[in-house]
Amino acid sequence: MAGIKASQSRVSELNRSHMLRVLYRGGIKSRAQIAQELDLTPAAVSKISARLIDAHAIEETSDIRGKGNRRSIGLRIPAERFHVIGVKFARTIVQIGVFDLNGTALAIDELPPVTDDCIADVVSDVRSRLAHIIDADPDVVAVGMAVPGPYLRTVGRTALVSSMHGWRRVNFLHEFGTAFRVPVYVEQDARAGVLAQSLFGKQSDGARVPQPDSAAPTAAPTAQSTAETTEGAKPSTLAYYLLGEGIGLGVIDHGMLINGELGAATEIGHVSIDVNGRTCDCGNVGCLERYCSATAIRHDLLEDPDAPHIAGVEDMTPAQAANALFKAAADGDQAAVHMVARVGRYVGYGCVTIINAFNPGRIVLGDIVAGGGETLLAAVQSVVDERVIPQIADATSIELSSLPTDSAISGAAAVAVNQFLDNPSLFLDLK
Amino acid sequence: MAGIKASQSRVSELNRSHMLRVLYRGGIKSRAQIAQELDLTPAAVSKISARLIDAHAIEETSDIRGKGNRRSIGLRIPAERFHVIGVKFARTIVQIGVFDLNGTALAIDELPPVTDDCIADVVSDVRSRLAHIIDADPDVVAVGMAVPGPYLRTVGRTALVSSMHGWRRVNFLHEFGTAFRVPVYVEQDARAGVLAQSLFGKQSDGARVPQPDSAAPTAAPTAQSTAETTEGAKPSTLAYYLLGEGIGLGVIDHGMLINGELGAATEIGHVSIDVNGRTCDCGNVGCLERYCSATAIRHDLLEDPDAPHIAGVEDMTPAQAANALFKAAADGDQAAVHMVARVGRYVGYGCVTIINAFNPGRIVLGDIVAGGGETLLAAVQSVVDERVIPQIADATSIELSSLPTDSAISGAAAVAVNQFLDNPSLFLDLK
Numbered sequence: 001m002a003g004i005k006a007s008q009s010r011v012s013e014l015n016r017s018h019m020l021r022v023l024y025r026g027g028i029k030s031r032a033q034i035a036q037e038l039d040l041t042p043a044a045v046s047k048i049s050a051r052l053i054d055a056h057a058i059e060e061t062s063d064i065r066g067k068g069n070r071r072s073i074g075l076r077i078p079a080e081r082f083h084v085i086g087v088k089f090a091r092t093i094v095q096i097g098v099f100d101l102n103g104t105a106l107a108i109d110e111l112p113p114v115t116d117d118c119i120a121d122v123v124s125d126v127r128s129r130l131a132h133i134i135d136a137d138p139d140v141v142a143v144g145m146a147v148p149g150p151y152l153r154t155v156g157r158t159a160l161v162s163s164m165h166g167w168r169r170v171n172f173l174h175e176f177g178t179a180f181r182v183p184v185y186v187e188q189d190a191r192a193g194v195l196a197q198s199l200f201g202k203q204s205d206g207a208r209v210p211q212p213d214s215a216a217p218t219a220a221p222t223a224q225s226t227a228e229t230t231e232g233a234k235p236s237t238l239a240y241y242l243l244g245e246g247i248g249l250g251v252i253d254h255g256m257l258i259n260g261e262l263g264a265a266t267e268i269g270h271v272s273i274d275v276n277g278r279t280c281d282c283g284n285v286g287c288l289e290r291y292c293s294a295t296a297i298r299h300d301l302l303e304d305p306d307a308p309h310i311a312g313v314e315d316m317t318p319a320q321a322a323n324a325l326f327k328a329a330a331d332g333d334q335a336a337v338h339m340v341a342r343v344g345r346y347v348g349y350g351c352v353t354i355i356n357a358f359n360p361g362r363i364v365l366g367d368i369v370a371g372g373g374e375t376l377l378a379a380v381q382s383v384v385d386e387r388v389i390p391q392i393a394d395a396t397s398i399e400l401s402s403l404p405t406d407s408a409i410s411g412a413a414a415v416a417v418n419q420f421l422d423n424p425s426l427f428l429d430l431k
Numbered sequence: 432m433a434g435i436k437a438s439q440s441r442v443s444e445l446n447r448s449h450m451l452r453v454l455y456r457g458g459i460k461s462r463a464q465i466a467q468e469l470d471l472t473p474a475a476v477s478k479i480s481a482r483l484i485d486a487h488a489i490e491e492t493s494d495i496r497g498k499g500n501r502r503s504i505g506l507r508i509p510a511e512r513f514h515v516i517g518v519k520f521a522r523t524i525v526q527i528g529v530f531d532l533n534g535t536a537l538a539i540d541e542l543p544p545v546t547d548d549c550i551a552d553v554v555s556d557v558r559s560r561l562a563h564i565i566d567a568d569p570d571v572v573a574v575g576m577a578v579p580g581p582y583l584r585t586v587g588r589t590a591l592v593s594s595m596h597g598w599r600r601v602n603f604l605h606e607f608g609t610a611f612r613v614p615v616y617v618e619q620d621a622r623a624g625v626l627a628q629s630l631f632g633k634q635s636d637g638a639r640v641p642q643p644d645s646a647a648p649t650a651a652p653t654a655q656s657t658a659e660t661t662e663g664a665k666p667s668t669l670a671y672y673l674l675g676e677g678i679g680l681g682v683i684d685h686g687m688l689i690n691g692e693l694g695a696a697t698e699i700g701h702v703s704i705d706v707n708g709r710t711c712d713c714g715n716v717g718c719l720e721r722y723c724s725a726t727a728i729r730h731d732l733l734e735d736p737d738a739p740h741i742a743g744v745e746d747m748t749p750a751q752a753a754n755a756l757f758k759a760a761a762d763g764d765q766a767a768v769h770m771v772a773r774v775g776r777y778v779g780y781g782c783v784t785i786i787n788a789f790n791p792g793r794i795v796l797g798d799i800v801a802g803g804g805e806t807l808l809a810a811v812q813s814v815v816d817e818r819v820i821p822q823i824a825d826a827t828s829i830e831l832s833s834l835p836t837d838s839a840i841s842g843a844a845a846v847a848v849n850q851f852l853d854n855p856s857l858f859l860d861l862k
Contacts, residue, residue, distance in 0.1 A: 150820065150823065152822070159820050159822050159823060236692055237690075237691050237696070253687075253690060253691065253696065254687075254690060256684075256687055258684055258689060258789070259668075259684060259685060259790075260668050260684065260791065261667055261668045261791060261792035261826060262790055262823065262826055263790070264790040265668070265684065265788065265790040266789075267787045267788070267790070268787070270820075271702075271784050271787045272704060272783065272784065272818075273703060273704075273705075274705050274706055274707065274717075275704045275705055275780045276705065282818075282819075282820050283817060283818050283819060283820060283821075284783060284818040285818065286705075349703065349706045352703065352715060353702050353784075353788075356698045356702045356715070357696065357697065357698070357699070357702055357784075357788045357789075358691055358696050358697075359691025359692050359693055359694070359695040359696040359698070360691065360692060361692035386714060387703075387713075387714050387716065388713075388714060388715070389581065389591050389701075389713050390714075391583070392581065392590060392693065392695055395692060396692070
């Protein structure tokens with residue numbers, strides 16, 4: 001009989017998760033609307049919603065107008081009542097943010113720039129800051145972390161962080177996995193970013209944002225999204241292209257995050273665009289991130305004789321150097337405009353590879369280098385128009401991220417929110 | 432109440448599909464073993480198996496020895512009783528094969544080499560050959576087709592077939608979709624190949640071959656595999672790297688075929704390995720298939736002054752030219768050995784990209800250029816060892832296909848078998 005019980009509780013959890021996702025996507029819905037969307041009976045919806053109301057995960061709202069102008073009671077998730085913490089670890093950048101379930105930032109703190117020799121101190125500083133926030137805010141239900149890839153999800157470590165090797169020694173699962181009263185989930189940064197675009201981002205005109213929608217509940221402190229495609233829903237594919245100190249990519253294909261065997265898939269930063277090109281710490285040659293990351297921009301500003309002159313660039317972080325370049329371009333410095341366009345062409349070569357490898361319907365550019373704005377985007381689009389089969393290029397929209405905060409920190413929060421929506425029984429008192 | 436009915440019939444179909452998959456993978460199993468694997472009650476297993484027995488999809492076998500040496504009745508799929516037809520469309524090659532459900536070839540026919548101006552005739556020839564086979568063999572339940580990518584699955588056409596543009600004009604869904612008494616499923620060739628490796632291939636030592644395991648039944652004549660990861664099963668990621676007249680890739684990531692928005696994902700043949708390299712018909716520059724496909728080998732044998740002399744190569748098809756090169760290398764021609772190693776290095780650059788993009792646990796090399804054998808494989812492995820992060824390279828096995836027939840024709844059959852296992856009610860009289 002254990003079999004029946006396991007199956008039934010799994011089905012119950014799936015139904016709760018599906019109901020929460022319908023309300024999360026749709027805002028306020030009546031029980032009848034939910035029943036229709038989920039293909040469940042009114043009785044089943046009443047039962048599931050009653051338990052979620054008891055657990056304060058959803059609440060009734062004032063009347064809403066339904067079909068035939070009839071009034072009915074709406075249900076909603078009180079998203080403001082659940083808080084998650086997002087932590088972004090980049091190379092030199094560590095940010096901690098508190099968000100509500102909708103991804104609205106309530107507070108964001110940035111730590112001082114990290115150097116390779118102070119990483120252990122930074123980790124312990126983050127741990128005590130998190131403990132403090134979690135103690136002070138009883139609404140916090142989970143912590144999500146975004147870390148540079150290739151992140152080996154079962155091991156808990158990043159396999160390589162080019163130009164900042166110290167991060168390799170940090171085992172995120174050991175350092176944070178069981179440190180607090182709330183669970184901690186760790187995800188590769190760009191994969192976290194695509195979750196943020198999917199959960200918090202604006203939807204393209206008419207297109208449904210694909211949402212990962214996990215079937216298998218998991219207690220492991222690692223974000224893992226596996227999904228079945230909902231029958232009748234139009235599946236689609238979304239990519240988040242992280243142009244930061246490194247270059248990363250997260251892809252949701254038909255509702256499922258692409259992970260690979262070890263969690264090291266979609267490492268576009270280490271895909272070669274020139275097998276005879278620049279060497280990289282990862283062993284590969286011609287890695288994309290050696291051409292168009294913020295780190296590469298800083299390097300080229302220092303080394304390339306054709307680069308614009310940016311005063312004080314040798315003392316800047318990669319983010320500061322990239323921002324200074326974009327400012328110079330905006331101010332009309334022709335060498336800077338030229339360099340932004342060149343960086344954009346390399347970002348574009350990456351897009352061509354992303355399209356041939358993953359065929360996303362939508363590519364969102366985010367993080368530091370997306371600050372190149374329309375000049376950069378125009379160069380990207382022109383490379384894609386030149387180099388992709390027209391029928392496929394026409395079916396791919398490429399845009400700058402419209403999230404109010406950086407996608408990786410929003411993404412860290414999204415990793416936690418995604419787990420909440422997938423496995424509500426881990427977070428709620430469902431009796 | 433329509434809701435209940437739909438949900439219940441979907442659950443029933445899923446249970447039938449899961450039971451068929453357990454027996455397909457495991458050979459003979461008792462009802463108790465099935466109940467345990469699927470986490471179902473004995474009563475549920477009895478009910479499901481009774482209906483499948485009535486429909487002749489499974490049958491009871493003589494006693495098997497179970498736990499504690501107790502005997503029980505086994506169940507099996509009479510795989511020899513169901514036939515599928517596989518059709519492989521390459522550039523110049525069209526093959527038609529009849530297979531049983533286990534992928535054993537019963538008959539394989541190859542049509543005369545196709546030229547760009549006779550494609551319409553070839554399509555009509557294939558249609559009449561299929562009609563003839565289906566008329567003569569009542570055991571045929573489905574037709575699977577493998578076509579060159581990028582294949583636009585909802586449109587039914589291939590977006591581009593470099594060097595053989597005539598194929599673009601063929602709409603496979605219109606030509607074959609409803610032509611016969613059995614359904615026809617069309618899939619990109621390398622994706623069909625990875626299905627063949629998954630369903631028919633030998634398993635790696637200890638590793639479970641990931642099987643796509645569709646949840647949503649679909650009546651559309653297109654192979655579409657979407658899956659939930661079975662709880663408790665070790666998920667993994669498998670890639671089939673098709674080295675034929677073109678270069679293709681199929682990836683099953685944690686039980687799910689990677690498709691992309693239009694079905695044009697995993698087009699590794701058009702991923703650039705050199706943004707300043709050889710131009711390609713697709714508009715991109717440095718496409719992998721311009722360096723190591725059979726078509727590229729034939730081209731280089733004709734044009735490259737360092738290439739070995741192969742008598743009569745100008746009258747050979749790409750497959751004949753590649754095979755002649757491999758024979759010359761095996762016979763000790765040093766220029767030929769050198770060229771095979773060079774082709775292998777390019778195949779290896781593709782592997783490095785496949786690993787960074789998809790992180791498969793296993794990459795199977797198949798089709799014409801895999802005929803380069805150990806010389807080729809050694810060159811591939813050496814590039815991977817040089818250029819991939821060691822921890823990730825160590826977790827990736829790269830091997831030559833061990834299927835007795837070409838993976839793409841087996842793959843065409845696998846596309847049909849996969850649909851049979853996913854959606855049994857489309858093929859069986861389940862009352």
